[in-house]
Amino acid sequence: MSQPVRRIIHIDMDAFYASVEQRDNPSVRGLPVAVGRSQERGVVAAASYEARKFGVRSAMPSVVAKRKCPALVFVPPRFEVYRAVSQQIHAIFARYTPLIQPLSLDEAYLDVTAPLLPRPSATAIAQEIRAAILAETGLTASAGISYNKFLAKLASDYRKPNGQYVIPPGAGEAFVAPLPVSSFHGIGPATAARMTALGIYTGADLRTQPLAVLNRHFGKAASFYYGIARGVDERPVEVDRPRKSLGKETTFGRDIRAEADLHTALQTLAENVWAACTKRQISGRTVTLKLKYDDFTQLTRSTSLTSLVRGAPQLAETGRFLLAPLLPLPRSVRLLGLTLSALDDTQNPTIETQLSLLADL
Incomplete structure (x- = not known):
């Protein structure tokens, strides 16, 4: 007996952080809004569609964003609010299917091949979900509907904002053919x-x-890559998608270059990453160091250990090991990051923690 054709929906909130701010603050509705800090070292976390018309994008330095759009209004991020709204949205998803794979606070895959509520099609379910999100949160969402995850995500971008698009079985290969590979998720x-x-x-x-x-x-x-070029993607919707990495990064108030300053920053990052590991009772084997220079060029260096990292001191030491060959640095550094990946929770590594760090998470 053949398997039923899967019905996958990708829901993507429209300019989520910025839309929440415009919803909650009528004075900035219709204005170009950037969520982030306007100071010299700030970075745009999200931009409203009004701001995007000027070329403002997430991860853009605030000074560049302000140059592109002098009328840009900056609002500080409120992540506790975004998380609460995200929980409302996921509760709506759960009315239709238990097979939900969150990608972030503002997007998720849903497998509605066998929905909890009888509906004639995945298209009808997507329409209901978007209507419920608007009614219950005051926000708009876009949806892509197809027979696999790759195509559903492509489709959700096709009618943004506040729209939806369907790529039916048999149409995937033709839909993908003219698109630039740079637009492919993955x-x-x-x-x-x-x-x-x-x-x-x-x-x-x-x-x-x-x-x-x-x-x-x-x-x-x-x-x-071979499959998606043909509209084929066999990946299931992963309800308990395992986390692949834990990392922290910091943008300095002033550029730094001195070895002692870099080591101090690495120690703080290692303690914060390890606090996150402790909270989740997990560790990892691969450590990655990230540097962004004052001219915004970026490099990363990684190493994989033979056993799990056992604590913040070892994590900091590994970060210093990765930094050493780069010294003396050719330029000053504006951002430093440290990430632990190849995560594993099966060996229950010895967790050394500081309660003050946990309290900050």
Whole structure:
């Protein structure tokens, strides 16, 4: 007996953080709004659609955003509010299916192949969900509906904001063909650049590449790329999607370069990362150091240990190990980050914690 065609919905809130701020503060409705800090070292966390028309984007330095849009209104982030609204939205999802895979506070995949409420189609369910979100939160959402996750996510961008789009079975390959590979979820800027160097610009170009060629250039990701070029994605909606990494980063009030200052910052980052690990009773084997220089160029360095990290001192020491070959630095540093990945909770590593750190999380 053949398996039923899956029905997947990708829900993506429209300019979520900024829309919450505009909802709660009528004085900024209709204005270009950036969630973030306006000071020199600030970064835009989210931008309203009015601000996006000027080229303002998330992760953009605030000074650049202000230059692009002099009338930009900055509002400080309120993550506790965003989390509360996200919980409301997920409660709406749960009326229709238990198969929910959150990607962030403002987007999720839903598998409605066998919905909890009898509805004629995934399209009807998506319409109901969007209407309920608007009625209960005052916010708009966009939806993509298709037979797999990859296509559903592509579709949700197709009618933004406050719209939805369906890619039905049999239409995936044709839909993907003219799109730039840089727009594909799962193909980041670095991979897109490598594909461009190989003459792969669109989904159609990607489809012409034999699997053996993709394997040679992209390793274990090759089969995924081979599939999506044909509209194929067998990944299930993962209800208990495991966390892949835990990390912290800090943007300094002034650029730093001295080794002692960098070591102090690394120690603080290691303590904060380890506090997060302690809270989740988890550790990891791979440590990644991230630096962003004062000219905004960025580099990362990683190392994988033979056993799980056992505490903040070891994490800080590994960060210093990764930093050492880079010294003396060619430029001052504006941002430093430390991440622990290859996570594992099966060995219950010895957790050394400071209650004051946990209280700050």
